[in-house]
Amino acid sequence: MTAVLRAREVTKVYGGTHALKGVDFDVAAGRVTALFGENGAGKSTLMKILAGIERPTTGQVELDGEVTQPRSARDAADHGISIIHQELSLCPNLSVQDNLFLAREIRGRTGAVDRAAQRAATTAVMRRLEEPIDPDRLVADLRLGQQQIVEIARALLQNARVLIMDEPTSALTAPEVAVLFRLIRELTAAGVAVVYISHHLDEALEIADDVVVLRDGALVATAKARDVELSWIVSHMVGRDPDALFPDREPEIGEPVLALDGLVVADPQNPHRLAVDQLSLTLHEGEILGIYGLMGSGRTELLEAVAGRITPVAGTIELGGEPLGTTGIRDRIARGIALVPEDRQRDGLVQTMSVGQNISLAGLARFVRGLFVNRDTERAAVSKIISDVTVKTSGAAAAIGSLSGGNQQKVVIGKALLTQPRVLLLDEPSRGVDVGAKADIFALVAAQARRGLSVIFTTSEAEEALHIPDRLLVLARGRLVGEFRRGQITREDLMSLSDGGTAVPTEARERAR
Numbered sequence: 001m002t003a004v005l006r007a008r009e010v011t012k013v014y015g016g017t018h019a020l021k022g023v024d025f026d027v028a029a030g031r032v033t034a035l036f037g038e039n040g041a042g043k044s045t046l047m048k049i050l051a052g053i054e055r056p057t058t059g060q061v062e063l064d065g066e067v068t069q070p071r072s073a074r075d076a077a078d079h080g081i082s083i084i085h086q087e088l089s090l091c092p093n094l095s096v097q098d099n100l101f102l103a104r105e106i107r108g109r110t111g112a113v114d115r116a117a118q119r120a121a122t123t124a125v126m127r128r129l130e131e132p133i134d135p136d137r138l139v140a141d142l143r144l145g146q147q148q149i150v151e152i153a154r155a156l157l158q159n160a161r162v163l164i165m166d167e168p169t170s171a172l173t174a175p176e177v178a179v180l181f182r183l184i185r186e187l188t189a190a191g192v193a194v195v196y197i198s199h200h201l202d203e204a205l206e207i208a209d210d211v212v213v214l215r216d217g218a219l220v221a222t223a224k225a226r227d228v229e230l231s232w233i234v235s236h237m238v239g240r241d242p243d244a245l246f247p248d249r250e251p252e253i254g255e256p257v258l259a260l261d262g263l264v265v266a267d268p269q270n271p272h273r274l275a276v277d278q279l280s281l282t283l284h285e286g287e288i289l290g291i292y293g294l295m296g297s298g299r300t301e302l303l304e305a306v307a308g309r310i311t312p313v314a315g316t317i318e319l320g321g322e323p324l325g326t327t328g329i330r331d332r333i334a335r336g337i338a339l340v341p342e343d344r345q346r347d348g349l350v351q352t353m354s355v356g357q358n359i360s361l362a363g364l365a366r367f368v369r370g371l372f373v374n375r376d377t378e379r380a381a382v383s384k385i386i387s388d389v390t391v392k393t394s395g396a397a398a399a400i401g402s403l404s405g406g407n408q409q410k411v412v413i414g415k416a417l418l419t420q421p422r423v424l425l426l427d428e429p430s431r432g433v434d435v436g437a438k439a440d441i442f443a444l445v446a447a448q449a450r451r452g453l454s455v456i457f458t459t460s461e462a463e464e465a466l467h468i469p470d471r472l473l474v475l476a477r478g479r480l481v482g483e484f485r486r487g488q489i490t491r492e493d494l495m496s497l498s499d500g501g502t503a504v505p506t507e508a509r510e511r512a513r
Contacts, residue, residue, distance in 0.1 A: 004029045004193045005050060005081065005162050010059035012045050012217075019045040021217045022059070027162055032184060032194045034208035034225065036201065036233050038434040040392065040404045042217040043197050047164050050195075051083040052076035074103070080161030084154075084168050088147055088345070092140035096133055097122040100154045125153045130179045141269065144171040144343050145295050152180065163187065164195045169203065170432045171342075173295040173460075181207050199434045200461075201230050213237055238436045249446050251470045254285030256321075257454045258306070258337075258423050263315035265298070265305045265478075275301035277478040278315075283423065283454050288445060290469025291458045294498055298478035299458040300342055303425045306456075307339035308332035319423070333362060336422035340412050340429055342458075348412035349400055356382040356396025358411050363418040385414040390440055406437025413441065417448070424448065426457035430464065442468055462491045474498050 007025040011018065020042045027033055027050075037043045048054040050061060052070025060067050063079060070076035073083070090099050097118045106121070108114040122135035131149045139147060148171045155163060165184075169177045184194055184207055198204040205211070208225040213236040221236040265276035275298040283289050293299040304310045306317060308329040317324045319335055329339075341347035349358055359382045360367070367378040382396050389410045393403055400408060409429065416424060426445070430438040445468075449455055459465050465472055472489070474482035474497050482489070482497050489497075 002029045003027065004064060006062040007046065007050065007056075008060050008062060010046065010049060010056045010061070012042075012049065012054065013057045018217050020049075020056070023214070023217075023219050025050075025212065025219065027193045027195055028210065029161075029193045030188050030191045031209040032188060032196050032207050033210045033212060034204040035195055035197045035212050035214065036204070036237055037214035038237055038406075038436040040216075040407075041214040041237070041434075043214055044166060045217075046214070047083060047166055047195065047197070050076075050162075051081055051164055053083075077158055077160070080159075081164070082155045082158045082160035082162070083164040083166065084151055085166055088151055090139045090147055090150060093138065095136050095138055096126075096142075096150055097135040099139055099150055100125070100157055104158075121157065122153075125156055128156070128183065129153060131176070143269065143295075145173060145176065148172060149176065156183070160192065162193045162195070164197075166197045167199065167432050168196075169198060169200065171295075176295075177203065199430075199432065199438070201233055201435065205230065205233070234435055237434070238439075249288075249449075249470070251286060251288070251449065253287050253470065254452065256282050257285050257319065258283040258456075259316075259318045259321075260306070261316045261318075263302070263305065263317065264313040265301045265310055266313050267301065268310060274298075274313075274478050276305065276312075279475075279478070279480055280315075281473060281480070283456060285454055286449050286452050287471065288449050288455045288457070288469045290465050290472040291456060291475060292460070292462070292465040292472060292494060292498060293458065293475035294460055296477070297475040297498065299475055300427055301478075302475070303339060303427050303456065303458060306332075306423075307337055307425055309339070333419050333421075334365075336420070337425065338362070338416035338419045338421035338423070339425040340409075340416050340427060342427040342431060344409055344412050348415075349408060351401060353400060354396060355386070355391065355393050355398045355400055355403065355411055358400050359385050359396070359414045359418055362415050363420070366418075366420075381418060385418050389414040389417070389444055404437075406433035406440070409433050409437065409441065410444075413444065421453065423454045423456070426455065428459060429457055430459070430461065462494055465494060466491060 003026040005027040007023055010020055010023045012020040023046060025046060035043050045054060049056050052072050052075050055069060061069050070079055070081065100122055101118050106114045106117045119135045126133050129149055133146055139150060152168055169180060188194055196204055196207060205225055211223045211225050211228055212219065213221040213233065215237060259282050261280050263276055263279045264274060267273040267275040279302065291299050301310060305312050308327055308331065311326050360378050364373065367374045386393065386396065391410045391414065392407050429441055445455055470486060472484045473480055476498050
């Protein structure tokens with residue numbers, strides 16, 4: 001096994017925080033190295049050092065046995081090291097092809113950008129990814145999963161010798177993941193070294209050849225992927241068995257709080273297609289209602305319609321027996337409906353604001369006295385939320401970008417809770433967070449439900465769908481195809497139902513009620 005890239009005794013210190021502690025890390029040519037660890041374990045910091053985005057405090061990086069330290073991401077790319085970032089780094093106001101060739105344009109003999117060549121290359125790489133995206137389409141108009149495909153395509157076009165993938169599948173559908181895995185195997189067969197980071201542990205283990213685990217900035221375990229199981233990975237990451245990650249819950253379900261009747265929602269990107277088709281449901285006080293569906297099932301559009309972000313084409317939404325009509329987000333928040341969006345970076349956080357400012361943003365009206373904001377009351381409320389949702393931060397004044405993905409997600413949830421909602425809508429709340437943060441988030445949700453909060457959360461992860469909700473709805477192509485109490489459906493039946501859209505027999509649905 002040939003190590004093409006090595007980190008030797010790498011340490012990284014930020015102020016008083018040791019993000020990495022003397023880490024040795026090898027990346028072998030023609031193999032996939034899966035890097036596991038909780039948020040804050042040091043995975044992204046290590047990858048940024050390898051990719052030239054950060055420099056180590058001590059230690060060194062070796063490429064082909066030679067000591068080197070890329071001075072920038074461009075320098076690393078010139079050395080054959082490319083990275084796909086966890087948080088998308090695309091320019092939404094530019095087209096797909098402009099994003100793929102930004103700062104590395106194809107130029108003709110006159111020096112002008114050869115847009116025809118760029119368009120042809122974009123079409124070819126998208127065909128390779130089995131995603132027919134128009135090269136001239138604005139990135140802002142793409143759904144999140146398609147944007148992630150564009151990020152992957154950009155890395156593929158660089159013909160890297162070492163390809164670092166940091167959460168490349170967090171917004172991809174199962175078929176898209178299968179295509180990516182096929183490409184990864186093609187790349188490794190050609191001698192490319194791949195580093196694969198994912199919070200989908202079973203997925204990463206499936207594609208990996210080698211396994212490395214970080215915890216608290218230190219390397220704690222290495223193994224061949226064929227020799228380990230998920231329980232081994234989780235125990236080294238967080239010291240807990242996977243079965244202990246889902247909270248035990250004896251729900252106390254109250255009266256109906258939210259009722260949807262015959263809801264019809266058009267696809268915002270294609271008004272001729274229905275994202276939600278004649279959907280009816282009832283949510284009760286203190287209930288955790290799960291909605292399972294693959295990409296395109298309508299799960300996001302459903303929550304956005306309830307939150308007032310999308311106006312339904314038909315149907316009614318009632319809160320506490322009163323119709324909500326066509327009111328928008330501000331009115332829905334005032335009435336007690338709060339949404340935690342799927343894309344926390346674009347829709348949930350303001351990157352230029354601090355942790356505390358992000359938390360208080362949606363509930364700021366609570367602290368206004370006359371023409372001024374009562375800062376003492378605001379600070380006290382923010383401090384309590386930080387404590388309640390267990391955000392790991394140096395304080396409310398810390399930059400939101402200094403937090404790990406899991407802690408950023410907790411900030412978005414805290415912002416929603418500060419509005420004192422009756423109904424909390426969570427769209428893929430565990431996307432891009434590790435198993436420990438995921439356990440924290442669902443323990444928080446269960447605690448809030450015990451206090452009477454009504455919760456709807458969407459997920460595309462079968463384990464979450466099977467273990468978390470008191471009641472589970474399955475969506476396929478905008479339609480409700482199944483309804484179950486916890487323990488009434490298997491993983492295999494869940495996957496089959498959501499993929500094929502086959503309706504559950506009426507008697508089964510009646511039993512589920």
